Amino acid sequence: VDLSTSIAGVSLPNLFFNASGVWCQHESELKELLNSESGSLITKSATFEYREGNPSPRYVPLPAGSINSMGLPNEGYEYYLNYAKNYDYTNNVKPLFVSLSGLSLQDNVKMVEQFVAADLPCILEINFSCPNVPGKPQLGYDMDAMENALKVLAPIVKKPFGIKLPPYFDIAHFDAVAAIVNKIDNLAFVTCVNSVGNGLAIDFETETALIKPKDGFGGLGGAMILNTALANVNAFHRRLNEGKKVIGVGGVTSGKEAFLHVLAGASAVQIGTQLKEEGPVFFARVKKELEEIMQAKGYKSLDDFRGKVKTL
């Protein structure tokens, strides 16, 4: 069976890669992804300057997923620009994605301009949905600000690029965001979903929040967000113009959930919590499991079933 796919006109040997933020802040982690069975890799969302991030504990696994309020810790965009400049695009079959998450539109403009000037084959995923920077409401929930940002950034990027979206929970929001995305010609993909923002995990014995930042409020990931993720993938798959793709992320802990993401309409699948917990060996497992499912169901390629979820 064939697990290959393409995003922004670039082919991926298989549909799996990491969710930005997981196993990708340092070159040593990115090297492990490169050596894993993932089909691609993406860097930790970059800000203009280096960021320490929020105080720990800031990530905790939960019975059905995880909670995090990392606070955008990253090496600063020049670190990832250098990584992208030194990446071996010729011999690596895996395309490189770079995530940018500027703290202001000006910062996003400055970072994008530097990547455009470097004229690299890497694919930009601009993060509109970080829920954990104190004092910074996320762009993904401010439709006017998001549309304005896209109208400024898209012409600078010129090439096909994507955006990382938060989960939406209202049909009117799916409609509104899809209408904005459909206006931007070179916006080639949306990545759905970022963590479900500002959940709260409390320890029953100690009666205390599990993470330190923001009174314990943090983004939820993992199994508990699968059905929200599938809905967002399918909602945008149904609404986006021909040629625009959806990358699915949220709740993939085995080949089964990866199959469901593709059935909902995903062209590629990112892994967050399960990668954090199991490590890059997970890519070998999830690939094998999806291949076995496709064989059992008689599908030869992802196109055979992508977006073909039935309704009653």
Ligand SMILES: C=Cc1c(C(=O)O)[nH]c(=O)[nH]c1=O
């Ligand atoms: C880029 C910051 C993000 C973070 C973070 O660094 O706190 N956590 C998430 O779950 N999603 C994000 O987009």
